[in-house]
Amino acid sequence: MLRLFTSRLYREKVTITEMIKLYCRKVHNDSKELCDECSELLAYALKRIEYCPFSIDKPACNQCPIHCYKKDMREKVKRVMRFSGPKMLIYHPILALMHLLDRNRKMKVTSNLKSPKEVQSN
Numbered sequence: 001m002l003r004l005f006t007s008r009l010y011r012e013k014v015t016i017t018e019m020i021k022l023y024c025r026k027v028h029n030d031s032k033e034l035c036d037e038c039s040e041l042l043a044y045a046l047k048r049i050e051y052c053p054f055s056i057d058k059p060a061c062n063q064c065p066i067h068c069y070k071k072d073m074r075e076k077v078k079r080v081m082r083f084s085g086p087k088m089l090i091y092h093p094i095l096a097l098m099h100l101l102d103r104n105r106k107m108k109v110t111s112n113l114k115s116p117k118e119v120q121s122n
Contacts, residue, residue: 008056008102009049015095016045016077019084022091027083041076044069060103 024038025031034042048068052058061069061077069077088096 008058009052011095011098011102012049012058013046015088015092015099016049017042018092018095019080019088020045022084022087023080026087041073041080044073045077060099063103
């Protein structure tokens with residue numbers, strides 16, 4: 001539980017995981033298991049977070065100058081976030097609050113960033 005408050009990347013991974021699980025359970029099926037489409041989206045999102053060139057200084061994706069998601073995956077994640085975001089306050093209030101705080105963080109400028117093409121190819 002302490003990692004939620006100290007590790008930004010860990011918190012980002014947990015948040016997207018819970019958002020996709022909530023979306024899949026409410027929209028695609030009523031099972032605890034993710035459908036194939038949501039499993040693929042989760043794996044993709046976790047990989048993007050892992051390879052984020054900002055690392056621990058990672059901004060919220062909607063505020064990032066580098067859009068490393070492929071267009072179709074970005075649309076899927078937007079759909080998930082639009083659906084799950086408001087519901088996170090009910091199902092995962094701590095994650096929702098931390099996500100709101102993270103969205104308002106100032107981004108640090110780093111000179112050793114990978115280009116968007118490098119990030120997308122990972």
